[in-house]
Amino acid sequence: MRRKVIGYVELYWQCPACGGENLGSHAYCTSCGTPQPQDVEFHAAAKQQLLTDAEQIQRAKAGADIHCGFCGTRNAAGAAKCSQCGADLTAGAKRRAGQVVGAFAQGALQPIACPNCSTMNAGNRRKCGSCGTALSQRQQPKAPAAPPAGPPKIGKGWLLGCSVALLLICSLVYFLFLHTESIEGQVISAGWNRSIVVEAFTQVRLEDWYDDVPFDAENLSCREAVRGQQSSPPLRGSYREVCGTEYIVDTGTGAGEVVQDCYYEVYDDYCSYTGYAWAPYTTVVSEGSGLSARWPDPQISSEMRLGEQREQYVCTFQAGGQTYSYDTSSYSEFQRCQVGSRWLLEVNSLGAVTSISPAE
Numbered sequence: 001m002r003r004k005v006i007g008y009v010e011l012y013w014q015c016p017a018c019g020g021e022n023l024g025s026h027a028y029c030t031s032c033g034t035p036q037p038q039d040v041e042f043h044a045a046a047k048q049q050l051l052t053d054a055e056q057i058q059r060a061k062a063g064a065d066i067h068c069g070f071c072g073t074r075n076a077a078g079a080a081k082c083s084q085c086g087a088d089l090t091a092g093a094k095r096r097a098g099q100v101v102g103a104f105a106q107g108a109l110q111p112i113a114c115p116n117c118s119t120m121n122a123g124n125r126r127k128c129g130s131c132g133t134a135l136s137q138r139q140q141p142k143a144p145a146a147p148p149a150g151p152p153k154i155g156k157g158w159l160l161g162c163s164v165a166l167l168l169i170c171s172l173v174y175f176l177f178l179h180t181e182s183i184e185g186q187v188i189s190a191g192w193n194r195s196i197v198v199e200a201f202t203q204v205r206l207e208d209w210y211d212d213v214p215f216d217a218e219n220l221s222c223r224e225a226v227r228g229q230q231s232s233p234p235l236r237g238s239y240r241e242v243c244g245t246e247y248i249v250d251t252g253t254g255a256g257e258v259v260q261d262c263y264y265e266v267y268d269d270y271c272s273y274t275g276y277a278w279a280p281y282t283t284v285v286s287e288g289s290g291l292s293a294r295w296p297d298p299q300i301s302s303e304m305r306l307g308e309q310r311e312q313y314v315c316t317f318q319a320g321g322q323t324y325s326y327d328t329s330s331y332s333e334f335q336r337c338q339v340g341s342r343w344l345l346e347v348n349s350l351g352a353v354t355s356i357s358p359a360e
Contacts (some may be wrong), residue, residue: 002231006246006258007050007058010111011042023111023120024254025056027074030119030130036074038067038093044248044256047107054256064252066092077253097252104246104258106231132335178216180346184359185319190337192293192314193285197307198300200281203274210269225270229263238267280307291335313337315356317345326353 013022013036020031027036051057063077069091071082089221111120112135114128181300210222224238233239241264248256284298293313300306313334317324324345328334333356342359 004260004262013040028041047105060255064094064097095252099250101248183319185317189316193287193312195285199278199307219274222271224267224271227268240265
């Protein structure tokens with residue numbers, strides 16, 4: 001899976017001292033001046049706009065910011081000395097990065113620049129957090145027209161009715177198929193059916209990827225189909241990029257990286273052709289009554305072979321003046337169906353025998 005970068009967005013942090021909302025790029029609270037704590041959590045607005053300022057984008061790409069090990073001031077990743085106290089930042093601590101902040105949704109208000117002091121403020125503020133000057137609010141988009149009235153709300157009575165109907169259906173299924181009644185019956189007959197499929201090596205229509213088709217194949221017909229997935233585009237051939245939902249990852253700089261997880265569907269030629277293979281030619285069957293079942297003995301040529309074998313056995317019972325049949329593919333179970341022996345039959349509401357056991 002490949003992570004595809006769409007762009008970068010401004011994140012936000014809340015001052016733990018005064019509760020003021022600040023842009024992620026601010027190292028100090030614009031309301032009370034409190035330094036941004038090292039462990040403060042960045043978050044995204046409900047909706048976002050991708051950054052277009054080259055300097056902001058470059059900083060977001062530079063790596064996580066460093067908090068000075070002496071005064072705690074936040075500095076850009078490339079800084080060698082603290083901008084506040086001048087200390088060597090090799091003793092500093094990088095901000096955590098790589099956490100998923102949330103999904104990306106396009107369309108929020110942009111940060112607002114104060115007309116008096118030029119401080120950037122969160123788009124939802126009415127006064128500058130630094131100097132208190134009233135901020136000019138951008139014209140809010142008109143609310144979309146109310147959608148046409150949808151279907152009527154589902155009432156509790158309707159839900160109750162559906163629940164009752166579902167309960168009745170489940171009860172009916174249980175009564176017809178799962179609920180059984182024990183009946184004692186006597187075996188009155190036993191029958192069997194055994195079959196063997198005879199295969200012939202003959203001309204048939206086959207399918208395979210183009211590079212696996214035999215060189216002597218005839219009537220070749222191909223179409224493109226997805227052969228696999230990979231994290232990078234193939235060097236040749238057709239492919240399609242498939243990407244998931246866009247989401248935001250904290251870069252540790254006050255900006256979030258908008259990404260998608262993507263992979264490539266790789267296409268290849270999938271072909272049908274005429275070739276030779278083993279295929280069913282005929283089925284030879286033996287059947288009879290009694291417990292001595294035998295397999296058929298088909299006569300085959302050198303271009304034929306024996307394929308799948310099937311066996312089916314039927315025990316017939318009489319109980320309460322009615323006849324019941326029990327089918328099984330187990331020869332050992334069938335061998336116990338001696339005529340005259342008595343069994344307990346589990347019979348469902350449709351009259352089908354689901355299992356048998358010897359009567360004590």
